[in-house]
Structure formats: structure tokens, C-alpha cells
Amino acid sequence: MKIITFCMLLCLGPLAGLKAQEKNPYQPETKDQMKAYQRIAFLDSTVSKNVYNMDIKPVWSKDNLSFWYSRSAKDGREVYRVDAITQKKTKILDDRVLLTAANGLGGAHFIPSDIVLTDSSFSEGFSSVRFMAKGKRYQLDLREHKLMEVQDNRKNSYRRNLKRGDTTIGISPNRKWLAYIKENNIYLKDQTNGKSVQLSTDGNSELAYGELTWAPNSEYLIGYKIKNIVAKHVYTVLSSVPNTSRGELVSRNYFQPGDENSSCEMYVFNTSPAHKVIKMNMPKIDFEGPPEIHFTADSKKFLFNRPDRTRQRFRIIQGDASNGTVEDIVDEKSNTFIFLWRVYTQFLPKSNEVIWSSEKDGYRHLYLVNSIHKTIKPITEGNWVVRGIDSVDAVKREIWFQASGMNKGEDPYNIHYYRISFSGKNLVDLTPEIGNHKLKYSPDFKYGVDSYSQVNVAPVHKLLRASDGKKLMNIEQSDITYLTKNKVQSMKPFVAKARDGLTDIYGVICFPSNIDSTKSYPIIENIYAGPHDSFVPKNFVSYGEMQSTADLGFVVVQIDGMGTANRSKAFHDLCWKNLVDAGLPDRMLWIKAMAKQYPYADTARVGIYGTSAGGQNSLGALLFHSDFYKAAVSSCGCHDNRIDKQPWNEQWMGYPVGKHYEEQSNVTHASNLKGRLMLIVGENDANVPPESTYRVADALIKSNKDFEFLAIPGAGHTDGGAYGRRKKRDFFIRYLLNVTPISWNSL
Template sequence: KRFRHDLDDGREIIWMSERDGWNHLYMLDGETGQVKHQITKGAWPVRGVDSVDVENRRIWFRASGMNPDQDPYFIHYYRIDFDGTGLVAYTEADGMHEVTFSPDRRFYVDQWSRVDLPPIAELRRTSDRSLVMELERADASALLAKGWQYPEVFVAKGRDGVTDIWGIIIRPINFDPNRTYPVIESIYAGPHGSHVPKTFGTHASRTSVAELGFIVAQIDGMGTNNRSKAFHDVAWQNIRDAGFPDRILWHQAVAREYDYYDVSRVGIYGGSAGGQNAMAALLWHGDFYDVAFSSVGCHDNRMDKIWWNEAWMGWPIGPHYSESSNVDNAWRLQGKLLLVVGELDRNVDPSSTLQVVNALIEADKDFDFLLFPGGGHGAGGDFGMRKRNDYFVKHLLGVEPPAWERYVASDAEGDR
């Protein structure tokens, strides 16, 4: 969240700030650094600046949350004058937008979609935003004919009883509302972004897990980005929070809505920051989460890359680092945990996971561990995904996974 554009050799500066509680643009006096006036204003965040028209004193930017009847994460495109007047919206349809302007900005292509709506592309005239022609409208009928289902967008109140928490629900193709399904949450709560998908896709990685007999969910809890400063600041020096109080309330709200959503059997998986989150679920919320698959996690923010961790945990290092450390809190473990790490991970030091392993052993905790020789920053490829899936099948469905090597051997013999 940073933007600076100098005007008139630095006599004026367009500056991005959250000083009023939302991410907005301000005009500063370049000599004194004082705010001359606020350019954008409202209970919504600027998501980025696309261009600054110095000659006409206009800013072309992206924002979300300006449309109260839409998902607050949906990005829309706007223009505003330097003095904060003349706001123009170039997108309005209910979806996540991506706009490409012609070089002379006389026309633009607006492509938009949702998780439950295939992409639509339109050519529009910039001067009055009028529709010139529809360029394309994607057709998902072939997918739907095979039994594939759109994810469901679900909204529930967070820990404060006021803030909306947004997530998606993915069901298996053979979904039967008359039976119950264990729930698996795909988590990545890195404070640098928001992570729930907002555009159309098959979401194959999550769908493949659901096909095993689960319902898969993904949620953006408090502490993630692209809402208010207060929403984001939950993560400040408190990365262990990961929005879990909101996530659990969200799951419970879904269970009240749907009898088949079984929150007595809940798994969670994630990698990198999500790996830290997945293990943390069993440390601080083992009364709700039962099984976790944690890959290449940054389990202690004192030893991972400085630039990322200090952005959220601050400097100097204090007791709050230990309070959020999976290493220092490994003794709290409840439930079933599978830790995965690559030997040559160059993003998150593998020692981060090995320190957790050591702490769990010292605390006499039962867990599972998989090290990939020569492996990098990932979940272990196809083998790692199989181990993850088998782990959830065994511990949430209560089914012993097949002896897969028999099938591999059979396929090899068939090839010969």
C-alpha cells in the first residue's frame, strides 16, 4: 500500500495513506509535507493507481467496496480530479473487473467475472461509458453438464458481530444433501493480501480435495488486506491470530444453514504463511480443528526473511514474536498434524520446520513429518498431495487409504 507521484518538480505530491482508517489518496504540499486536501474519501479502499493525467489533473485508479450491494473485494475502475471532485465509475457490473484502455483512452475493454459467473468481455466508450459491443461471453454449460458446480459465496458476521466475513464453499460433484460431510479449510492468511478467489475458474486444487468426500472452504478473516485499516491491523504483532475467531464463526454459521456441513470433523491445510496458519489452528484452536496439513511453514517469524515478517510483527523483536511462534507453542498441539518441508527451500528456511519438529519431540507430541530431499518451497508435488489427501481421508473420513504402490505397479506392468 504505497503510492507517490511528484507534481511540478515536487511542489505537490500525490500520496497514499490510511490515516483516516481507509487506504486513500491525498494531495500534499511538497515543501512542507502537510496535507493540502484529501482526494479520495469514503468507507472503501483505493486498490491501486493506474495513471496520473498531469495535464488535466486527473487520477485513474482502482478501488473496491464502493458498491454496498456487492462483494467488498470486487475491484472497480474510476477516475477523479486532483481536487477530489468529478468521480467517474467506468465499471458497475457485479463482479471482479479488469480493464484495458486503448492507447488514446477513447475506448476500454472491461472483462469481469465472479466465482459463480463465467467471464464477460465488453468494449465501452470512455467518454460516456456506453457499451459499444459485447466481445465475448464465456459458456460453462459443458462443465455444468459433467456435474461440476459453481462455488457458493457465503457471508457471516465476524468476531465483533458487525463485520462481514466473506468466503466460498466448494462441494463435490456427487454431493448429496442428505448425508454429512467433513469440512476442510484451505488457508492462507498472509496479511499482505486477501486470498479468497473472486473470479471464475474451476478451482481445481480445492475441487480435487472436495471430490474425496469433503466440503472445502476458503475464508478471508480479519488480519488480511483490502478492507479497512482496523480490519487489517488485527494482524499487527499478532500474526498467530490469522483471523481464526472469524473463521470459526463463519464455519458455525454455515453449519447452521446446512445440516450436511459437519463442523465436528474439520481439517485445514496451507503452505508457507498458510503452513504456519494450518499448524497454528491445532495449537490455539484444537477444540475446533482436528487435522492439519502444514507445508513449508514460516513457523517462527524471527528466523524467516526480515522484509516480510517485520512488516507485520514490527521491530524490535519482543515477546509478541514468541507468542506467535509455532516453535515456542508446539507444546499446545492437539489433533493430527502432518508437517512437510523441502530440503532446499530457498523462500522459507527449512530449519523453521525442523525447529518445530524438535519442539514437538521435546514436548512428547505425536505428529507426522515428511522431508523431501532436494525439494523447494512447495507441498511436495504429486506425492505430497497424495499424502495430504490420504491424511484427511484417514483421519476425517475414517477410511484407510489404498496401498497406492499396487496401482502404480499395475500401471507399469500394463505399459510394458
């Protein structure tokens, strides 16, 4: 195999130029490794170039009646126009036309990758196309096939950035008043006579006023007295900066769990002649900063979200601008946590309503809140999950949303698209086909381009009518002939029961492409148990790290255990103050069930690897479940949740920081290590401070434990890149296959 790329060289080093049949001084197993490494390097560098139409990006015309898209093909890029009315597809351009025109201009020489099309490339009517090539802009007349260079007038444009501080300004909706900040206080200037009045008097450098919001009638101005807390520093040292003889210190502001946050107090300022100032009757806000204000249509009252830092209470509060009183319109409380990142609120001031999402009934659903009548009515309900909101039409009183788990017998993580009325009636399934969908609507929401697939079913792309989901035409079918030709295995979905014996746990399996059912293969789990999402692929994957690792002689799996998101609230709640669990009991049961169905998967040789939260999880597997997991590679792990970033860790481990943080730390339990471990860390990690990994190493050393340690100079939050992935594979070859890895330095 003679195709050599830069990526291959990074991965293989001197091996890239060797042929598998050449003599070598290594044992037979090493020769097999060389063949396997050559195969995966070849596929890594060729699959993406030879698998076509995995996705399409429609670019709609101004009238929303047609769109163009670019597709990949064996002969290069092709551009098609689709008429949504006639459902006809017409080829309008290809690389041959572009290159013929471009290379005829002044002796220039372009290749397809030089030419960049953008969303605004085509003129209305598709009479011409503009494109970028080697830093210059060109326009091609598609009728006359004439090409000309176009002057880039954008280089003379600029953007003005307004910063907070003494220059913060705000014009009232009626244009009469100018509100501004001066010397940490709020001033109001009458635009009709130029006179100014000072609205606040007690602002200073430690407690400064700011964040101004006008009422629609220009009678009220909301502002805040803010105590601004600057995060303490964390540090890294760059050891290998060129042309230096000393390490370079890098400092970053970084909030950790338990650190004090900025806080603020809300005030209302009246623009009437008396310029009355009212402090809102509520405790100071000490989490997530000044809230976004939503005035009612009459400007007398306003609504805002108020989550608690404990993540166990979320409120929608209504304030009265005339007297400073507040009342809770929504007051949700949880014994575990409220997943604040997935709380959705859409304020509808004309009807005094709010669309609000909550898991209060066991699954994430939508509710219609009326702030006048203080009523909360369900819009969606059932044992399934709302996954996202695409649009809210306040006039038609309809919501376009995404959900998973509604279709019985289908993978409950697959996303489908729906429309429903505010009343909860007239539910329309726009994407009924089995699979994970990605629907790209036209700007007017009359049409949609739907792309859907499964891990073992290649993508299909169709045009649909968004009023009822009716399929209008097939647009493209992905072409995976290259994968079949090269005998590349697709992932296999697998389902097994969780620790409760009732709940289904979903995962995928990658088998070696040349699997021999008479042999025994070690198992490697790719783990990421971060509770903020689910992670097992649902779309078709042409070729990736899991399959390439499997092709070295492993069965590689990925699983979403209990404690991850996108299922029921009870399924998710397992993670609360319990990240140490990581769903590992479910994962082990899943692997055992998988091996029962596929007996050539060897549960006596199970390894695990992960990055970031997965790094924490993979080491935890060895520390707490060494009877099952025998080897782990842990990259840039957040091994101690007190060290990692505040928002993520407090969401799951809670606030205030309690003893459970220490009790679940991998550092605390390092002395429990059994099995084989490799730690990987980038010395300049800005996501998880590197000391999280170094403290684990320190504790392991003090416990006289054996482990491997790989620090990557200059690298950030990483699994080690191509070098780290090669070291990881060699690690599993040595300790799970029980074979000496290739001696790379001898090649």
C-alpha cells in the same frame, strides 16, 4: 475413462490405468475413492482444454483505434480484429490457416501448440503475421497465403550492463559534467576541458560514496556515503543430486528480523567553481536504502520518501540543496503499522505537488500534497478502499484508479475502475457491473477491454469508452458448457459475522459434485492469513484443487478473516504483532454459520491446510484451537517469525524484535499439539528456511508428540507438488472420513 496424462500419472501412480468397475481387494470405501480419484484426475487434465475464453489479451494497433486478440475454441485458436470506431469484430486468422501454410513448407509438421503468436506478430493493416514454430521464425502473407522463413536478426544484438563500483558514471543534464566513482569517492570531470576534481575525500571500502542523482539544472549532485551490510547466510543441503555421493551444500544471503541493514548519509555536491559539499541535516537513513530523489522544477529543492523501519512513521521530506536543511511535508504516524508496500507517491515537479495514498482516515485513500503551501487535501474519501493507480494525468489533472467496497450490496473485495479529478470531483465509475473487474486500457486511455466475473458467474468481456465507461460492444462470453456437462460445481460465496458480531466475513464453499444432503461431510479449510493481501477468489474458477478435494467427499472452504488486507484499517490492524491470531476466531464462527445453513457440513470433523504463512496458520489452528480443528496439513510454514525473511515479518510483527516473536512461535507451543498433523517441507526452500519446519519437528519429538513428516528432496517452497497433494488428501481421508486410504503401493 481412458484419457491418461503425465499429470495424472504423477497424481495417481498405478491407479491411472485402472477402471473403476474392475475388481479390487479393498473395502467398499476404497472403491469409492478410486472412482473419485479417477474423476478428479480426468477433470484436472481436461477442463482447461475445454473451457473457453476465460480471458482475452488485447494487442492494440499503433493508432489505438483497433486491436487483435486470440480466442480459444473447439476447433482451435482463432484470431479476431476489433475496430473500436465501428465496433465490428472480424476473424482474420485461425489454426487451420496457420497449420496449412506451415505444414506446406518443406515437409514440416506442426501442431497448434508449436505455433506461438506474440504482441508484435501482425503487421500494420494485418496484411501479414509473424510467428515462432519449433525455434524458427516465419512470416505468412495473409492475402497471398505465402509462407517464408524469416532470419532472426536479434541473435546479433546484445545488451550492455553497467555495474556499480569504479565504472559508475553520470552525465549531467546540460552534458557539461561527468560524475563518477573512483576508489570509493566521487569525482567530477569537466567535459569542456577534461579536467577532474575530487568531490569527496573520506570514502573507503567500508563507507563508500555512490548512488548519484543530478538536479535538472546541473548545479547540484546528490550522493550518499553508504555502509553496505551483506546479509548472513542461511543453508540448505541437497540430498539427492545425481552422480554424487555426498549432499550438496547451498548457501544464500538472507536478512532475518532484527539483522542490521545497510545505511547511508545524504550529501549535496555543488558544481560551482567552489565545489561546495553539504551534508544534509538529518540522521542517517537505515531502512530501504538511498531514496529516490525528485527535484522541483527550479532545482532548488527536492523531495523524497522516508519510511521508518518501525513501520509506524512515513514522511515525505523536502530538502534544500543550497543549505542542507530539511522539512517534513508529510509526517504520518501510526500506533500500529503503516502498510508500506501499499503507500503510493506520484511526484509532480511542475506543480510542486504529490499524489499520496494513506490509511490515516481509516481506509486507503488518495491525497493531493502541495510542497510549497504544505497543504494536504483529500482526493478520494469514504468507507471503501483504493486498490491501485493506473495513471495520473498531470495536464488534465485526473487520476485513473482501482477501488473496492464503493458499491453497497456488493462483495467489498470486488475491484472496479474509476476516474477522478485532483479536486476530488467528477468521479466516474467505468465498470459498474457487479463482479470483479480487470480493465485493460488502450495505450492512449481512450478505450478499455473489461473482463469481469464472480466465483459463480463466468467471465464476460466487453469494449468500453474510457471517457465515461459507456459499453460499446460485447467482445466475448466465456464458454463453460463442459463444466455443466460434467456436473462440476461452481464455488458458492458465503458471508457471516466476525467475532465483533458486526463485521461481515467473506468466503467461498466447494461442495462435492455428487453431494447427498442426507449424508454428513467433513469440512476442510484452505487457509492463508498473510496480512499483505486478501486471498478468497473473486474471479470465476473453472476447476481447482479445492473443488477436486471436495469431490473426494469433503466440504472445502476458504475465508478472509480479520487481520488480512483490502478492508478498513481497523480490520487490518488485528494482525499487528499478532500473527498468531490469523483471524481464526472469525473463521470458526464463519464455518459454524455455514454449517447451520448447510447442515450436512459436519463441524465435529474440521480439518485445515495451508502453505507458507498458511502453513504457520494451519499448525497454529491445532496448537491454539484444537477443540475445533482436528487435523492439519502444514506445508513449508514460517513457524517462527524470527527465522523467516526480514521485510515481511518486520512489517507485521514490528521492529525491534521483541519477546512477542518467541511467544507466538509454533516452535514455542509445539507441546500443545492435539489432533492429527502432517508437516511438509522442501529441503531446498529459498523462501522460508527449512529449519523453520525442522525446529517444529524437533520440538514435537522432544514433547513425545505423534505427527507425520514429509520432506521433498530437492524441492523449494512448495506444498509437496502432486505427491504432496496426494498425501494431503489421503491424510484427510484417513482422519476426517475415517476411511483407510488407497494402498498405492499395492496397485
